[in-house]
Amino acid sequence: MPAPTIKIAVVGPLASGKSSFINFATETRESFTETYIPTVPVRIIEYEAPSTTRGRSETWNVQIFDCSGDTKFEHTWPAMSYKLNGTVFVYNPDDKKQAEELNLWYNNFVEKPNLTEKCCLLVASRKNQDEEDSKSDRNLPLSTLFSDIPRIAFNGKMDEIENIKQTFVDYLKKVIAETSRGQEHDERFK
Template sequence: MVSTSCLTCIASTTLLLLLAHTAYVTIRTMQPNKLKILMIGPSESGKTHIANFISDSINIEEADTPRPTQGVRIVEFELSNLNVNGKTTNIDIELWDCSGDHRFESCWPALRLGVQGVILVCSPNTAQTASREMELFYNYFVSQPKLSAKQCVLFYNCTEDRDDQQEMVSLNLSHTFSKVSQVTINLKTGGSRLKIDFSNYITSILQSINKDN
């Protein structure tokens, strides 16, 4: 079952902080059976489409019309039958689909509270600003909370038939991303592959958490 909630956080930062604190306490209480995953990147990168698809909120035919996220949208769902260190594991995912609009930057402290994984998203139409934006998001949401590189993944979201791998190389990402998994995705032609990539990413987070514990 998938549940979704939305928050607009310009004037309601206090409310969001309270919600984030509640989610943080819940996650820590239930760990490792629940993960808080943040998805963020430049506006119009397709983050909501990706979140909807991997959570089975929509089918692929419905993933065409962009709807800019106002603040943050939280999607909750379960991943089943993950192989973590030789054991079959089910995990609840709390996916925070965050707006890339800097109008909501005052909400960032609440968004990253208790975060256990970060998905950075960019696309061909945001490529010109992607390098700078990815560096900014990585520093704030990965480095400052002291997450490991394995707890971050970069999705390059493509919608056309082109040499997408070459385009991702042309982003000129800094050395910061040398240890971060970078995956080219296409919802229209490689949706099944995306779900596998997401499951592998979640598995790597669980392995990292188990190792630290």
């Protein structure tokens, strides 16, 4: 029997730090690149993740869809959100336009695929900003859609890499657990 698969979308406004965050979280890269290269329209990262769910050890195939923040690719979003198990939102909390734009991403990557907030993560990305600045309360307010979604800060500092990786592993465990519950529920009611 093939390993079960979970599909995670990493979404947010253009140039918000989505690829940088996922590069750090999945150990694809451990430092920022100096030049900005926009994702066109999606980059897919695949790997296997071991998991223990309800006393059962198994390996899951993880597919991460690192989606372009350019809305000109909006026509591709239904395909990217098809059979989606989780969504990671990345945005710059100092940019009012980005904070407002998150609602569009929420609609397309949480509401339309019918995800729960348990399968979401919100990343406030401030590239190379001082730790003191990142702890300030100057984050722009988000809509109430995001009030139940766990949040983390991401600054791209070398000393935060281990914490980012662990947070992402914990997030994947939650998504796997929710996906397993949903699959068991579906099997019982077939």
